[in-house]
Amino acid sequence: MYSNKILGHKNVLNHLKALLLSKRVPPSIIFNGRQGVGKFITATEFAKSINCSREKPQEDAASLGLFQNQNKTEKKADEVKPCNYCLSCKQIESGAHPDVRIIDSAFQARLLDEDVKKQKKLKIDTVREFSKYAYKKPLLSEHKVLIVNDADTLTRESQNAMLKLLEEPPKNTFFILISSQKNAFLPTVLSRCHTIEFGPLSIEDVEEILARNNIPLNEAALLSGFSNGSVKTAMDMKRIMAKLQKIDTSSPAYPFKLSSTLPKESYLAREETRLMLNILLTKTHQKWIISNDLNQKNDLKILIKETLKLKTFLNQNVMPTPILELAASECLTHGITLGFIKKHRD
Numbered sequence: 038m039y040s041n042k043i044l045g046h047k048n049v050l051n052h053l054k055a056l057l058l059s060k061r062v063p064p065s066i067i068f069n070g071r072q073g074v075g076k077f078i079t080a081t082e083f084a085k086s087i088n089c090s091r092e093k094p095q096e097d098a099a100s101l102g103l104f105q106n107q108n109k110t111e112k113k114a115d116e117v118k119p120c121n122y123c124l125s126c127k128q129i130e131s132g133a134h135p136d137v138r139i140i141d142s143a144f145q146a147r148l149l150d151e152d153v154k155k156q157k158k159l160k161i162d163t164v165r166e167f168s169k170y171a172y173k174k175p176l177l178s179e180h181k182v183l184i185v186n187d188a189d190t191l192t193r194e195s196q197n198a199m200l201k202l203l204e205e206p207p208k209n210t211f212f213i214l215i216s217s218q219k220n221a222f223l224p225t226v227l228s229r230c231h232t233i234e235f236g237p238l239s240i241e242d243v244e245e246i247l248a249r250n251n252i253p254l255n256e257a258a259l260l261s262g263f264s265n266g267s268v269k270t271a272m273d274m275k276r277i278m279a280k281l282q283k284i285d286t287s288s289p290a291y292p293f294k295l296s297s298t299l300p301k302e303s304y305l306a307r308e309e310t311r312l313m314l315n316i317l318l319t320k321t322h323q324k325w326i327i328s329n330d331l332n333q334k335n336d337l338k339i340l341i342k343e344t345l346k347l348k349t350f351l352n353q354n355v356m357p358t359p360i361l362e363l364a365a366s367e368c369l370t371h372g373i374t375l376g377f378i379k380k381h382r383d
């Protein structure tokens with residue numbers, strides 16, 4: 038295993054391993070894929086591999102007996118795997134490595150002395166700041182690694198300002214641009230980067246990650262089923278389910294009560310509505326599977342089609358409130374609600 042911190046993504050990890058082993062890591066890489074599948078953790082583990090010194094910390098290596106039994110074959114297999122005990126690995130892990138920098142909304146908020154919630158786009162000032170940093174010599178390790186999180190929020194101006202940096206990167210400097218919407222990049226940026234695509238996680242991997250994060254097993258199993266292979270979606274579902282548990286979903290007026298709880302920001306309301314429609318679709322599909330009544334099966338098929346149609350309206354700037362009300366009301370007439378059985382408190 039390349040790193041036991043990363044679940045799934047076997048092909049991506051093999052690809053990264055091959056790049057490291059061949060010592061041909063492209064200077065500018067895009068990690069693209071939906072949110073919550075592990076792109077950021079992969080980027081930090083990759084940064085560890087790039088800079089790992091594999092030098093044992095002097096004080097405790099001998100007492101722990103590390104490396105003594107390691108034969109040559111093991112060393113070869115582990116050549117690109119971060120050791121997690123050298124100073125470089127430890128500093129990357131704690132976010133204190135002077136040559137590995139995370140560029141994100143928090144970085145920009147500190148730079149501009151603004152509220153982090155207001156940083157919806159990565160601005161040109163941020164690009165100028167990390168460009169200066171990129172041209173400095175590394176302090177601790179051989180390489181500098183700049184990880185730009187949510188790089189798809191770089192404005193057009195910011196992307197143009199990065200072109201020279203991506204085309205002729207400073208020696209020993211790597212850029213990892215993390216994105217969930219590759220089409221937000223200018224073609225000139227895309228053509229200068231090596232893109233690596235991340236697919237969704239398996240339901241089992243999502244479940245395991247949730248369990249590792251102290252979510253009870255029964256809840257992790259339920260959430261992963263609605264996750265679409267994304268831990269972020271599973272966590273969003275957790276928040277929505279907590280909200281749904283406070284609403285009496287057997288009441289005919291519940292769709293309207295529910296829509297009044299949608300977030301004020303339209304993009305958040307849209308996302309929440311999309312997730313609730315996914316719950317309704319899954320529940321309708323489950324009911325369709327177990328039904329033996331042909332007429333009911335047909336009705337449920339029509340309902341799935343209608344709900345899917347309503348879901349497409351969410352991409353067309355239609356207000357999410359009436360979409361949610363309509364979908365929830367239609368499903369209610371077929372006995373399908375957004376309710377969940379309340380959790381046992383053993």
Ligand SMILES: [Zn+2]
Binds near residue numbers: 088089122127
């Ligand atoms: Zn290391």
